[in-house]
Amino acid sequence: MNIIVLVKQVPDTETKVRITADKHNIETNDIKWIINPYDEFAIEEGLKTKERLKEGSVTVVTVGPDRTVEALRTAVAMGADNAVHVKTDGTLDTYLVSRAIAEVCKKENAQIIFTGKQAIDDDQAATFGYVAELLQYPSASVIVKCDISLNKTQATLEQEGDEGAKNIIETSLPAVIAVNKGINTPRYASLPGIMKAKKKEIKTYTLQDLGLGSETSKTLDSDYQLPPERAAGKKIAGDAATQVKELVRLLREEAKVI
Amino acid sequence: MLDFSLSDEQVALRDMVRKFVQQEIIPNAAKYDETSEFPREIINKAWQTGLMNIAIPEKFGGLGLGVLGDVIINEEMGAGCLGMTTSIAVNTLGLYPILLGGTEAQIEEFVVPFLSSPKLASFCLTEPGSGSDAGSLSTMAKEEGDYFILNGSKMWITNAGHADLFTVFCTTNKELKTKGIICLAVPANLPGISLGKHENKLGQRCSDTRSITFENVQVPKKNLIGKMGEGFKIAMRTLDRTRTPIAAGAVGAARAAMNYSKNYAKERKQFGQPIANFQAIQFMLADMAVKIESARLLCYNAAWLIDKGQDEQGSYFSALAKRHAADMAMEVATDAVQIYGGYGYTKEYPVEKIMRDVKLVQIYEGTSQIQRVLIARHLLKD
Amino acid sequence: MGNVFLIAEQKEGSVKRVSLEILSELGRQGISATAILPGFGDLSKATESLVNHGATKVIVLEHEALNNYNTEAYTNAIYQYLSTQSPSVVVTGATSHGKDFLPRLAAKFKTGIAVDCISFQFSGDKISIRRPIYAGKCSKTVEFTGIPVVFSVRPNVLAMQTGSKSGSVEKVNADPGLVKAKVINTVASQVKKVELTEADIIISGGRSLKSADNFKIIADCAATIGAAVGASRAAVDAGYAPHNMQVGQTGKTVSPKLYIACGISGAIQHLAGMRTSKVIVAINKDPEAPIFQKADYGIVGDLFEVVPLLTEELKKLKSQS
Numbered sequence: 001m002n003i004i005v006l007v008k009q010v011p012d013t014e015t016k017v018r019i020t021a022d023k024h025n026i027e028t029n030d031i032k033w034i035i036n037p038y039d040e041f042a043i044e045e046g047l048k049t050k051e052r053l054k055e056g057s058v059t060v061v062t063v064g065p066d067r068t069v070e071a072l073r074t075a076v077a078m079g080a081d082n083a084v085h086v087k088t089d090g091t092l093d094t095y096l097v098s099r100a101i102a103e104v105c106k107k108e109n110a111q112i113i114f115t116g117k118q119a120i121d122d123d124q125a126a127t128f129g130y131v132a133e134l135l136q137y138p139s140a141s142v143i144v145k146c147d148i149s150l151n152k153t154q155a156t157l158e159q160e161g162d163e164g165a166k167n168i169i170e171t172s173l174p175a176v177i178a179v180n181k182g183i184n185t186p187r188y189a190s191l192p193g194i195m196k197a198k199k200k201e202i203k204t205y206t207l208q209d210l211g212l213g214s215e216t217s218k219t220l221d222s223d224y225q226l227p228p229e230r231a232a233g234k235k236i237a238g239d240a241a242t243q244v245k246e247l248v249r250l251l252r253e254e255a256k257v258i
Numbered sequence: 259m260l261d262f263s264l265s266d267e268q269v270a271l272r273d274m275v276r277k278f279v280q281q282e283i284i285p286n287a288a289k290y291d292e293t294s295e296f297p298r299e300i301i302n303k304a305w306q307t308g309l310m311n312i313a314i315p316e317k318f319g320g321l322g323l324g325v326l327g328d329v330i331i332n333e334e335m336g337a338g339c340l341g342m343t344t345s346i347a348v349n350t351l352g353l354y355p356i357l358l359g360g361t362e363a364q365i366e367e368f369v370v371p372f373l374s375s376p377k378l379a380s381f382c383l384t385e386p387g388s389g390s391d392a393g394s395l396s397t398m399a400k401e402e403g404d405y406f407i408l409n410g411s412k413m414w415i416t417n418a419g420h421a422d423l424f425t426v427f428c429t430t431n432k433e434l435k436t437k438g439i440i441c442l443a444v445p446a447n448l449p450g451i452s453l454g455k456h457e458n459k460l461g462q463r464c465s466d467t468r469s470i471t472f473e474n475v476q477v478p479k480k481n482l483i484g485k486m487g488e489g490f491k492i493a494m495r496t497l498d499r500t501r502t503p504i505a506a507g508a509v510g511a512a513r514a515a516m517n518y519s520k521n522y523a524k525e526r527k528q529f530g531q532p533i534a535n536f537q538a539i540q541f542m543l544a545d546m547a548v549k550i551e552s553a554r555l556l557c558y559n560a561a562w563l564i565d566k567g568q569d570e571q572g573s574y575f576s577a578l579a580k581r582h583a584a585d586m587a588m589e590v591a592t593d594a595v596q597i598y599g600g601y602g603y604t605k606e607y608p609v610e611k612i613m614r615d616v617k618l619v620q621i622y623e624g625t626s627q628i629q630r631v632l633i634a635r636h637l638l639k640d
Numbered sequence: 641m642g643n644v645f646l647i648a649e650q651k652e653g654s655v656k657r658v659s660l661e662i663l664s665e666l667g668r669q670g671i672s673a674t675a676i677l678p679g680f681g682d683l684s685k686a687t688e689s690l691v692n693h694g695a696t697k698v699i700v701l702e703h704e705a706l707n708n709y710n711t712e713a714y715t716n717a718i719y720q721y722l723s724t725q726s727p728s729v730v731v732t733g734a735t736s737h738g739k740d741f742l743p744r745l746a747a748k749f750k751t752g753i754a755v756d757c758i759s760f761q762f763s764g765d766k767i768s769i770r771r772p773i774y775a776g777k778c779s780k781t782v783e784f785t786g787i788p789v790v791f792s793v794r795p796n797v798l799a800m801q802t803g804s805k806s807g808s809v810e811k812v813n814a815d816p817g818l819v820k821a822k823v824i825n826t827v828a829s830q831v832k833k834v835e836l837t838e839a840d841i842i843i844s845g846g847r848s849l850k851s852a853d854n855f856k857i858i859a860d861c862a863a864t865i866g867a868a869v870g871a872s873r874a875a876v877d878a879g880y881a882p883h884n885m886q887v888g889q890t891g892k893t894v895s896p897k898l899y900i901a902c903g904i905s906g907a908i909q910h911l912a913g914m915r916t917s918k919v920i921v922a923i924n925k926d927p928e929a930p931i932f933q934k935a936d937y938g939i940v941g942d943l944f945e946v947v948p949l950l951t952e953e954l955k956k957l958k959s960q961s
Contacts, residue, residue, distance in 0.1 A: 017777040026778065070270075077270065094743075095752045122773050124755045129743025138821035139711060141740055162736055164829030164866075171821035181838070188278055191308030194270045195321060216785070218752030223781040233920075235927070235938040243939045244949040247921065248957060250937055255919045256797045257898040258841070258865060258957070525908060606873070606909060 001056035006115035038116025077189030093217035098130030141178035283338030290464035305376035324565035336510025341462035352379025359484030439489035461614030505583035515594035549586035581629035642728030658733030667694035694803020716817030839868035848903030888913035906931025
C-alpha cells in the first residue's frame with residue numbers, strides 16, 4: 001500500500017512571533033523549525049498502518065523552501081521510507097500548495113493520505129480538503145482512530161464531533177485522513193534513523209515539474225499585526241448579580257471568548 | 259580551520275534528545291527523585307530511541323558514534339535529570355572495557371546482545387577500601403582450571419540491582435599492584451553474586467547504587483577481557499572516554515539551572531521591579547553563562563581529541579573538562595538556588611534538585627581532586 | 641460587489657447562531673446576501689431566522705442525504721447549485737462542518753480560502769478579511785486575486801442584529817452526488833472531562849473552596865460551557881483536588897482562551913502556569929490579591945455567591961445560542 005503523509009514545517013510552538021518591517025510575514029530569522037505537531041501524529045499513523053498491514057511504504061511529502069527538507073529527514077528518521085520535496089521560493093497559499101501536493105500524490109499513486117488536522121502556523125486546516133477534492137477522494141478530519149480493512153479498500157474512522165460526540169465514519173479508499181492529537185503517540189526519530197536519514201535521497205520537484213509553472217496563489221497576505229498589549233485589568237462594580245451579568249457581557253462582547 | 263558548528267546529524271541528534279528529555283524525563287524527574295524508584299520505563303524508551311550503547315561499532319550492528327555523540331546526548335539529558343542520565347549513560351562505562359580490550363568474539367558474546375534488548379551493564383571498579391586509589395583494589399581472582407574464582411566486594415556500583423552484565427576489575431596478585439589487575443566480563447546470573455541495598459542518596463536519587471559481593475564466583479577464563487595484567491589500563495582508557503560525557507551531563511544540569519533562574523529573575527518582583535534588573539542577580543547570571551560555555555567547549559575539545567585517536571591529549575582534556583564542569587555546575591546550581599531565594603530551597607522549584615544532583619559529579623568517576631591530580635601529572639611530566 | 645452567498649448551517653431545524661452573525665454583519669455593511677441552507681424536512685424555523693436577520697433570499701437545498709451533515713454530499717450539493725450562480729463571495733461559519741466542507745468547495749471553484757476569520761470589510765469590488773494565525777499570536781489581512789472569495793467566520797465574534805425581514809424562500813432539489821465516506825454511527829459523550837492543557841476555557845479553584853465537595857460548584861459552572869476544571873497548588877495540597885488538576889509551575893502549564901480563577905490569590909507559581917491565557921478573570925474576596933494585577937476582569941466577591949450566579953448566567957447564554 002502506498003501510504004502518503006503530508007507534512008509541513010512550522011515554527012516551534014515556543015516561538016515569539018515578530019513581524020517583518022513590511023508587515024507581510026513574520027520574522028523567520030532565528031526561528032526553530034519543527035514538524036507541525038499534528039503532522040507527527042499523521043506520520044506515526046502512516047508508520048503504524050504499514051506495520052499493521054505488514055507491507056507497503058510510507059512517503060512523506062512537503063512543499064516549501066530548502067529548509068523544509070529537514071522536516072522530511074526527521075520523518076525519515078522516524079521511519080518513513082521515502083521523501084518528496086516540492087521546492088518553492090516565497091510563500092504559496094493553501095490553494096497552490098494543495099495543487100502541488102495533489103500532483104505529487106498522483107505521481108506516487110497514493111492509496112491513503114494522512115495529514116494533521118491543521119498546521120499550527122496559519123491555522124487554515126484546509127489542505128486536507130483541497131487535496132481530497134482535487135484527487136476526487138473522500139476526506140475526513142479530526143480523526144482519532146483509524147482502522148484500515150485488511151483488503152485495503154475501506155477504512156473505519158472515529159471522528160471527534162461537537163460536544164464530545166464521536167462519529168464513526170466508513171470510507172472507501174483511497175481517502176484523505178486528517179488526524180487529531182490522541183490518535184497515537186508519535187515515536188521519536190531514533191538515533192539509527194537519524195543516521196539513515198542523512199543518506200536518504202530526497203525526490204525533488206519544482207512547480208514547473210508538476211505542470212503548475214503558470215499557476216499563482218489566489219490569496220495575498222498583508223498587514224501582519226501582533227495582538228494589542230494586555231490592558232490593565234478592570235474590577236467590575238456592583239452587587240454580585242450585577243457583577244456577573246456584566247462579566248458575561250464583557251466576555252462575550254469585548255473579549256469574545258464565550 | 260577552526261569550526262565550532264555541529265554537523266546536521268549532530269544537530270538532529272541534539273534536537274531529538276532535547277525532545278525526548280522534554281517529553282519523557284522532565285515531567286517525571288521530580289517524581290523519581292521523591293520516590294528514588296528506578297526509572298526502568300524511561301531507560302527502555304531511551305534504548306528504543308537508540309540513545310544507549312551508541313559506541314558499539316558499525317561492524318557489530320551499532321552506530322559507532324564517538325565520544326562527541328555521548329557528549330551531545332548527556333548534555334541534553336543532564337538538563338532534564340542527572341539521575342536518569344547516569345542510569346542511562348552507565349552502559350557506556352560498563353561496555354567500553356570490552357569494546358576497548360575484548361576480542362571480536364567477546365564483543366559478539368557480551369556486547370552485541372545490548373543492541374537487541376534494553377540490557378544494562380555495570381562497571382565495577384570502586385571498592386569499600388579503594389576509591390580514588392583505584393590501583394589498590396583487592397577483589398581477588400584466583401585461577402582454577404578453566405575458571406577464575408572471584409572473591410571480594412565492590413562499592414557504589416551504578417545500576418547494579420538491574421544489570422545483566424558486570425565488568426569487574428580484580429587482581430590476580432595484589433603485590434603486582436596495578437600490573438596485577440585484570441578485567442572480567444561477569445554475567446549477573448552467576449552463582450555467588452549478592453547485592454547490597456539501594457543506597458538512599460542525597461541526589462541522583464533514582465539511579466540505582468549498590469554494593470556487590472562476590473563469593474567464590476566461577477568466571478570462565480574466556481571472559482577475561484584483554485590480557486592478564488591489562489585491567490588497570492583498560493579501566494583508565496575507559497574512564498578517559500566516559501569522563502567527558504559525565505562532564506557534559508553537568509553542563510546540561512548547569513544550563514537548566516541557569517535557564518530556570520533566569521526566567522524566575524524576570525518574573526520575580528521585589529522593590530517594585532523584576533529582580534533581573536539588579537546587578538547582583540545579573541552578575542550571577544553572567545558568571546553562570548561564562549562557566550557553562552567554557553565547560554562545554556572543554557567537553558567538545560576533549561571529545562574531539564579522543565575521537566581523533568589522540569588518547570593522551572584527550573585524557574588530559576577530559577580531566578580538564580570533568581574538573582571544570584563538575585565544580586562549575588555545583589557553583590551554578592548553588593547560585594540558582596540563591597536567585598530563587600526561599601522558593602529555591604523548596605521542592606516546588608527544580609533548582610534544589612539540580613544542586614543535590616550535581617554534587618555527585620564532583621565525586622563519581624574520579625573526584626574533582628583526582629582530576630586535578632591527573633591534570634597536574636600531565637603538566638609536570640618530563 | 642457581485643453575488644454574495646452565505647452557506648447557512650442548521651441543526652435539527654434550528655439555524656446556527658454564527659450564520660445569523662454573518663448575515664448581521666453583511667447587513668451592517670449594506671451587502672445583500674443569499675443564504676443557502678442545505679437540509680431536509682421542516683426547515684421553516686431556520687429559514688425564518690435567516691430572513692429575519694437580513695437574508696434577501698433563502699435557497700433551501702433539499703435532499704434526504706442532506707438531513708445529516710455529510711462532507712461530500714454537502715460539498716457536491718452546494719457546488720452544483722452555486723456553480724450556476726456566478727458567486728463572487730461564498731462565506732460560512734467556521735464550525736466543525738464549515739471547516740470541513742469549505743476547503744473542498746474552494747477546490748471545486750479553483751480558488752483560495754481564508755478560514756476562521758474574525759472580521760471582513762467590503763469596499764467597492766474588494767473584500768479584505770482579517771484572520772488570526774499562530775494560535776492568535778498574530779493576525780493578518782487576506783485579499784483574493786480573483787473570485788469567488790471563499791471564507792469562514794469564527795463564531796461569537798460578530799454582533800447579531802435583525803435585518804429587513806423581506807427576503808423570499810425558495811426550495812431547490814439538491815444533488816448530493818457520489819458519497820464515499822459516511823457517518824454510520826454517532827456516539828454522544830457521557831460527561832467527558834476536558835483535558836486541561838487543551839481546554840479553551842478553564843475554571844480553577846483555590847484553597848478558599850474549603851473542601852473537595854465544594855469543588856462541585858466549580859465543576860457545575862465549567863460543565864455549562866464545556867470548560868476544564870483546574871486547581872491551585874494550595875487546593876491540591878489541602879487535598880481538595882487531585883494533582884492532575886493542578887495549574888502552575890509544578891502542575892500543568894495552560895493557555896486557554898479564557899481562564900477564570902476562583903478564590904486563587906495568584907502566587908507566582910500559579911501565575912507561571914496560566915499567564916499566557918488569552919483572557920483572565922479573577923474572582924476573589926480579597927481586593928488586594930495579586931491575581932487582580934494579572935486579570936483582565938476582576939470581581940471582588942465571595943466565590944460561593946458569585947460562581948453559582950455565573951453558572952446560571954452561562955446557562956442562560958447557552959440556551960440562546
